Amino acid sequence: MHRLPSAFEFQNSVETIRAHHWRSYTDTYKGCEFECQYCLYKGPGEYGRHVRPVDGSIPARSDLGIVDIGTTTDPYQPMEAEQKLTRSILEAAAATEIPLFVLTRGTLVLRDVDVLRDLASAGLVEVCISVITLNEDVAAQIEPGAPRPHERLRVAEQLAAHDIPVAFHVAPLIPGLDTPENVAAMGKRLAEACGSHIFSAMLGARKPYWAPFYKSMDAAAEYCGSFETFERAYPRDFDFSRGAADTCDFEYALPALTPLRDGVTAGGATYVSENYPFLTTGALEGGIYQWKLPTVYDMASWIEARGAVAEWADFLTWYRGFGPSERLVGLVRSLWESGELFLGTRLAKQNDGYVASEELLMPAQHTLVAKRTPVA
Template sequence: MVGPKPRRAVRGATLNSESRRFNLPQVEADGDWLDAREEIDGEAPPLRTSVTIEQPRTIISRNASPDVGFDRSVNPYRGCEHGCIYCFARPTHAFHDLSPGLDFESRLFAKPQAAELLRAELRKPGYAVAPIALGTNTDPYQPIENDWRVTRSVLEVLRETRHPLTITTKSDRVVRDIDLLAPMAAEGLSAVSVSITSLDPRVAMTIEPRAPHPERRLNAVRALADAGVPVYVSIAPVIPAITDHEIEHLVERAAGAGARACFFIPVRLPHEVAPLFRAWLDTHFPDRAGKVMATIQSLRGGRDNDPGFFTRMQGAGPWAELMRTRFAIACRKHGLANRGVTLRTDLFRPPAGPQGELF
């Protein structure tokens, strides 16, 4: 007898646990009829996605970490509806006294003034050009980008000023902006990394419940490559005993889609991510939860997470070395080893000031 078809996970986190408190006002329900549904019929109310406008004073975030290849980034959104259970950005919601659990993937923040703020920062005297990274915290092409188009507005400013950029995303929505990315790539100004964690739809829909299907992401890789945009595949994160067996196949498919190179990162579980991940394992993979966590701890010096520079992105020990060896062999086999890209910085033209825009 054929068993029931597995249901797609509606959200990534299985709970909305307490986070660190930063003494902000307590978040309360808004009191509409959906909040009272549990009292009426005993069911949990459906989780809705809300978007709050955020009005930051600056939009370029600076970074001094030796583990990443950029020193500045722009994040059009805070929180991410993709709901990836492992997302290292989840703890940032605690700064709003919101949970890194379900709140992170349902109570989102958009920055509609991002393009205006970016113009102001790019025209500052003495601005030194270096690639701006998008998608370093939360995904710039998550579903709300369809309506808010904040990412699109940022790309338009970067295209206008001929400023180099990199994008990291799990969404095939990035192909919408090929009309901007392809001309920039022709001038050596753009590169895109598409993240694909698993090719198994059943696994992907559990780990990343609202991210596009893996095949759609591979199609995006192919479309970007065909348009002349340098495109990479990020196998991030690799989760032991759940996705690590797919490393070689992912590299092969990435090469077939036209990726210039691949890279991978073992799963990281900083701050509140660790208990959320453990609860998710107990719900979706109870048969191997212990094995998964034991292997992660062997990668992280006996802890759930290693925050140290130089090791946090790579892991350490026999398991980490085995992953690196397998990955390197697969990349050499498929011609994806050591194929980086250097973006130009000499074409930048500062945006016109308010007076100049009158003429």
């Protein structure tokens, strides 16, 4: 019997429903040798120095839906060359028809082109390359152990040449890291390299890693587009009063995101904002997205297309068509009732329903942090 590492439910908060379509996620390793200084799962101590395979496993089964690999640690970090745990997931997915979303900064993914190509021919995989800047000097300071940006672009182009679906993940997007012109140029360059879609998420601030992250930003300051913009958006004495990973105020987020969205659009790809659904430029369809769970963008788009108030009962009939668990239905219902579900969209609440509006429901200032809720 084919097996996967222990898997967890992905959509278990408003942030994760807002961000991605995945039903499950798994990781192959604990810790990460790439040592990205902004990592939401990085804390003080030896995170990048004592990497080991994860414990536990579950049978590979198709009802896991789209499985995200790479949520909390990179599946193609150096240890994978020997352990081959990520490759074993690909092989299990090919044998049991599990759709995979593989998120990585690693060049080692090219080793597995043979299995990825088989998965791609069945519409069962998308490889997403994480790139936050094309500035090599900045990347060397804040992603010290990861392959340089030009290497990741080369990987994406080689995967695409083998007809393997490729996307890019610009996360975290850090205000001031580069000039607006360079951010737009990066968006266009990434779009031209993949031709499909680009995800982005704002930097999430968490207290355990804030001091070392700021130290790395200080080291990169001379190479940044505007270090002053970064300091205004994310002060050194950031307020960590909320429990989630906090993002900067909307007044700083929008000027950072807009050039990226415009560049992606100019390059012919779809832009997907994980924090602000109203900035997303289109739905993701086909390939692995045959098995998607709806995001807030999908939900809001369905309501807007109705041209009338959408009551919960009508929405639920549509939503159940995607096969959400009863736990997830309950979570969405509670977020629907509280009004939190549609923050960052152009909908207005009317009694128990929602309708399209010209007004923007003000987005929340936090980003996703994966929680470990084991799959049933």
